[in-house]
Amino acid sequence: MATSNYALKRTEGRGFRVFRQFIGHRPLNAALDPREPFVNGQPPKLVAIDHDDYHAEHVGRTADGLQFFLTTPFEATSNRHPGGEFVALYLFDQAGALVEAKIDDFGPRATRDKEARRKLYETRLRELGPVEFCRIEVAPFAIERFGTTFGLVLREPEEPDDVWAVEVMPGNYMAFFEPWDSGIYDT
DSSP, X not given: OOBOOEEEEEETTTEEEEEEOOOOSOBTTSOOOTTSOOOOOOOOSOEEEOOOSSTXXXXXXXXXXXXXXXXXXXXXXXXXXXXXXXXXXXXXXXXXXXXXXXEEEOOOTTTOOHHHHHHHHHHHHHHTOSEEEOOEEEOOEEEEETTEEEEEEEEOOOSTTOOOEEEEETTTOOEEOSSTTSOOOBO
């Protein structure tokens, strides 16, 4: 019996967006009863991130067993804020707890030094030594640097039919939903 874990949700001023919903063991072809609330699930203790060729290109394990996630968070440019570009290396112990966050600020996108950013990114990867690119399972976390929240940040349900999420911040360029062990993210 197939189950559905997707639902469309109208978002104010932004059209429709697909949200994963954990709605139990409902057959895929079962009618949704509007009187039946969605099950919001629970916040995760760990989130799986599968290695891929996109945003999770540099996730895996070091030779000494640490899990790592090397990424490039950003703050969008707006009328009130020039935005920002960063390189972030997150290191986790074998149980998935954050042990270190190395975050470098490259300033606004319009004035950043692309070559310096690329070189630092490659340096951070080399500093890890021999690595295995593979699935990691890590705990959500949030830390403040440069006046910005970084991390795999928990987002609580805001409405009765909303769900828990974990978003890579800043930038929200990767979002994880139940089932937390799927390793899959939305962009």
